[in-house]
Amino acid sequence: MDDEPRSAPPADDTARRGGSRTGARVSAVVGAVLGGAAAVYVVRRLVADWPEAEAAMRDANLWWIAAGAVAAGAAMTLMGAGWRGVLGLLGVRVPMGRVIAWYYVGELGKYLPGGVWPVLGRGELARRGGVPRGRAYASVGMSLGLLYLAALFVATAFLPFALSGGGFDPWMLFLLALPVGIVALHHSVLERLLALISRATGRSIGFDVPRWGDSLRLVANYVPSWLFVGAGTWAIARALDPNASFSRVVFATVLSWVAGFLAVPVPAGAGVREAVLAASSGLGGGVAAATAIIARVLFVVADVVGAALSAPAAGRRRGGATVGPVGGRAEPVD
Numbered sequence: 001m002d003d004e005p006r007s008a009p010p011a012d013d014t015a016r017r018g019g020s021r022t023g024a025r026v027s028a029v030v031g032a033v034l035g036g037a038a039a040v041y042v043v044r045r046l047v048a049d050w051p052e053a054e055a056a057m058r059d060a061n062l063w064w065i066a067a068g069a070v071a072a073g074a075a076m077t078l079m080g081a082g083w084r085g086v087l088g089l090l091g092v093r094v095p096m097g098r099v100i101a102w103y104y105v106g107e108l109g110k111y112l113p114g115g116v117w118p119v120l121g122r123g124e125l126a127r128r129g130g131v132p133r134g135r136a137y138a139s140v141g142m143s144l145g146l147l148y149l150a151a152l153f154v155a156t157a158f159l160p161f162a163l164s165g166g167g168f169d170p171w172m173l174f175l176l177a178l179p180v181g182i183v184a185l186h187h188s189v190l191e192r193l194l195a196l197i198s199r200a201t202g203r204s205i206g207f208d209v210p211r212w213g214d215s216l217r218l219v220a221n222y223v224p225s226w227l228f229v230g231a232g233t234w235a236i237a238r239a240l241d242p243n244a245s246f247s248r249v250v251f252a253t254v255l256s257w258v259a260g261f262l263a264v265p266v267p268a269g270a271g272v273r274e275a276v277l278a279a280s281s282g283l284g285g286g287v288a289a290a291t292a293i294i295a296r297v298l299f300v301v302a303d304v305v306g307a308a309l310s311a312p313a314a315g316r317r318r319g320g321a322t323v324g325p326v327g328g329r330a331e332p333v334d
Helices: 011-058 061-091 094-109 116-127 133-166 170-184 187-201 212-242 246-262 272-280 285-314
Strands: none
Touching: 011 187, 061 094, 061 212, 061 285, 094 116, 094 246, 094 285, 116 133, 133 170, 133 212, 133 246, 170 187, 170 272, 212 246, 212 285, 246 272, 272 285
16 A cells, blocks of 8 residues: 555646636526526516417417428438538548437537537547547537538528518627638637647647638538528418518527527527527517427427437447548548
């Protein structure tokens, strides 16, 4: 038995761990506050609009609701498929089925407070499946950035229809994130960011950052996902109100997801998405509330069902992943 006293951890390591714990507690508190405020908003809105929402739900066309459910499943699956393109850009090749399985299971973390959990969930599943740790986590971060950059492009494309139908809405200011996102995706900016992360964590991130043009081209992969998100939500609104405007509902839906994503501490943008949808869609109070409720339920069901079906494939340790240099030829992983 070793009787020598163990040396104390370095002061900077202790401080880093203490700071990490403090940051986690602060994030949890902020998330709880914002999530609680969002929940209060939604409850108050539902109480105020419930008589109309109940009447709208009672007369809903179930065929349009079913169409919305199909679109929700297609949207989430296409988001998972888009991640495969990001992995490919980082020199990793993985079968489509495995990537979608990792996506569905890992994305369940978005229902926890704090935006880090989907990154940890997907990144860890990819790492266990044979993707190098640095590329696994970087691919998730990049995929989220590209996904919501595509959302901003789609919302901006529908902006003229929203302005002509209902005028300016303060929620539209979220679209100012588009130029910021385009600049932040530049390889020189990302290289500086990775250098800061390396210094802060003491770990080297061992791969080259993709070129700006290559990253921007991947944004187009995510556009169909958002069209399905918007179309699915419009199908729900159409089930409640035959006069629901396709362009305004699609704009409001995509904008609401962007707002929910930027409200990082709030689990899955709870309350924020509903607030933006109600304010920007041009739907009546009861119809807007009912649309938000049904849409939230259908997208949660899509996530849960997708994760349940994907769990066996997501849990496998290996699945044909190959790794090579960024932009180069991938080699088999042992």
